[in-house]
Amino acid sequence: MSKSLYETLGVSPNASADEIKKAYRKLARKYHPDICKEAECEEKFKEINAAYEILSDPEKRKQYDQYGDAMFGGQNFHDFAQQNFQGGVDLDEILRSIFGGGGFGGFSSGGFGRSSGFGGFEEFVHPDLDIHAKITIPFRTAILGGTHSISINGETFDVRIPPGVKNGDTLRIRGKGKSYNGKRGDLLLKVEVAKDPEYERIGNDLYKRIDIPLKTAMFGGKVKVDTLEKEITLKVPKNTKCGQKFRVKGLGAMDRKTKTKGDLYLEANIVLPKVEELDPELAKMMEEKLPGGENASV
Numbered sequence: 001m002s003k004s005l006y007e008t009l010g011v012s013p014n015a016s017a018d019e020i021k022k023a024y025r026k027l028a029r030k031y032h033p034d035i036c037k038e039a040e041c042e043e044k045f046k047e048i049n050a051a052y053e054i055l056s057d058p059e060k061r062k063q064y065d066q067y068g069d070a071m072f073g074g075q076n077f078h079d080f081a082q083q084n085f086q087g088g089v090d091l092d093e094i095l096r097s098i099f100g101g102g103g104f105g106g107f108s109s110g111g112f113g114r115s116s117g118f119g120g121f122e123e124f125v126h127p128d129l130d131i132h133a134k135i136t137i138p139f140r141t142a143i144l145g146g147t148h149s150i151s152i153n154g155e156t157f158d159v160r161i162p163p164g165v166k167n168g169d170t171l172r173i174r175g176k177g178k179s180y181n182g183k184r185g186d187l188l189l190k191v192e193v194a195k196d197p198e199y200e201r202i203g204n205d206l207y208k209r210i211d212i213p214l215k216t217a218m219f220g221g222k223v224k225v226d227t228l229e230k231e232i233t234l235k236v237p238k239n240t241k242c243g244q245k246f247r248v249k250g251l252g253a254m255d256r257k258t259k260t261k262g263d264l265y266l267e268a269n270i271v272l273p274k275v276e277e278l279d280p281e282l283a284k285m286m287e288e289k290l291p292g293g294e295n296a297s298v
Helices: 003-011 017-030 040-055 058-072 077-086 093-100 138-145 215-220 280-289
Strands: 133-137 144-152 157-159 170-173 186-192 199-202 207-212 223-226 231-236 246-247 265-273
Touching: 003 017, 017 040, 017 186, 040 058, 138 144, 138 186, 157 170, 170 215, 170 231, 207 215, 207 223, 215 223, 215 265, 231 246
Parallel strands: 133 186, 207 265
Antiparallel strands: 144 157, 170 186, 199 207, 223 231, 246 265
16 A cells, blocks of 8 residues: 555655646546446545645645654554544544645545545546547548548538548547537547559559550550659560569558658550551561461361
8 A cells, every 4th residue: 555645646756736636637537436346446546535635735735745644643544544434534524633624625434426526526537529430531532641521410621631541540630529518529530441443552552553555565665654643654674574563662652650651563464456457467477477376277
């Protein structure tokens, strides 16, 4: 069990008022009987509240810093309070006798409602004000970023989409949740990215299939390729095969954590000309000279 009120709240004797308040709220959330259902939680919660009642009051804290646990007969506050609880004595009365003034303002050893007498536990336990919803965004917006219009609770507004967002990501829109006691929650949007007819995303890399004329594939050359960001010129080496992939660095999707981009892979689709469209002499020569199996007999 804690040896001092500072240890009860898990702070140092030099802690500021804000640090003490922050530590108290964290512990109060954890041990409040409405949340923690174990038997010792109510007892622990009373101890936390008692420590905060003393340390949050400058005068009471000054007295405690001067005399320490000697104020409780040399015992730590937990043991001191437990002995007095056994006799049914009001804890508020105990503190009033030690420090004077109003004590806990109604916190007693008998009964335990939702309000603790410290302004009410509602100060830090309140309804969940966040709204959870799903949003489907175009593939290109997910890769490049932009805005997407949505309607929630009769309100229509634009949501900013960061570059690189992917399926399953959650976007938090501040202040677009439910309202309660002058406070407003957030809107949490779970993202679904629509499929794209041209692109596929794997990790942070993008894949696209591009057509390459037979002549360019055989003898090499250049082809123009539209990407999501810009038009590029791809140098195609001779003897390029169908399905061969070309890597274009840095034209993939943004990684939202590392702020680095993946790559774009272009897969070659060799486009064969129709025999009927070839020059007759070229077609005859190709038929005779190109390597391959025997002509099918008619």
